[in-house]
Amino acid sequence: MTSAAPAPLGSMNGTWILDKTRGQPSMRGYLETMGVTQLAxxxxxxxxxxxxxxxxxxxxNNTFTIKKMSRVNDLQLELTLDEEISLSMPGDRTKTIIATSDNPGQTVKIISRMPTINGMAHVIDEKTLTREQNLLVLVQKLTIKNELNGNEHTTTRYFIPYHGELPDSAATAKGTDGKPVKGRRQSDQMEEDDSTYL
Structure with a gap:
């Protein structure tokens, strides 16, 4: 008797919610590597x-867009694959971001270089779509390296499909006309110990 063929993997397009029961849902190691204060x-x-x-x-097409909504911050970013962008930050600082993909819709790698409290950080955010039996799972592997002291940390988080109502904070992830803002963090102010990540 032949076994059934595995279901197609599909695409990561859609809405995903962090699974807090597995992996490392806490961003503590990431933030400590950035030099963020314990209180923050x-x-x-x-x-x-x-x-x-x-x-x-x-x-x-060749564009990757992500909205991140949480109690801590709201982000929206639109990137053209293989094209680096620069974002202005407080204090005449600059953050650079580039996204690449070997298989658009199933994998994406976002490489950032950003200023921190005590120097610069290099961040690689890899998102990979996988299937666990009948459930699609989006795996995020987030690696940060502090360029000043050489400290490095990797956080692995798991997201599962979400079909519920979006939180009210979702409204802040849009511009005043309700449309996405390209390459911009959606918040009123970016703090010095900001935890910006995707």
Missing amino acids: IEAHEKGEEEHDTIHIIEFA
């Missing part, structure tokens, strides 16, 4: 424990 890390952890983290992803 504890506040970040409390916010993510009490509220869901949701990612909305869309691959269209």
Whole structure:
């Protein structure tokens, strides 16, 4: 008797919610590597424990768009694959980002270089679509290296499909006309110990 063929993998396009029961849902190691204060890390952890983290992803042609909604911050980023962009940050600082993909819709690698409290950090955010029996799972492997002291940390998080209502904070992930803002962080202010990540 022949076994049934595995279901097609599909695409990571859609809405995903952080699975807090597996992997390392806490961003403590990432934030410590950035040099963020313990007080800010504890506040970040409390916010993510009490509220869901949701990612909305869309691959269209050669463009990758992600909205990240959580209690801690709201982000939206639109990137053209293989094209680096520069984002202005407070204090005449600059963050560079580039996204690449060997298989658009199923894998994406986002490489960033950003200023931190005590120097610069190099971040690689790899998202890979996998299937566990009948469930699609989006695996995020987030590696950060502090260029000043050489400290490095990798966080692995798991996201599963989400079909519920979006939180009210989703409204802040759009511009005043309700449309996405390209290459911009959606918040009123970026703090010095900011935990920007995707």
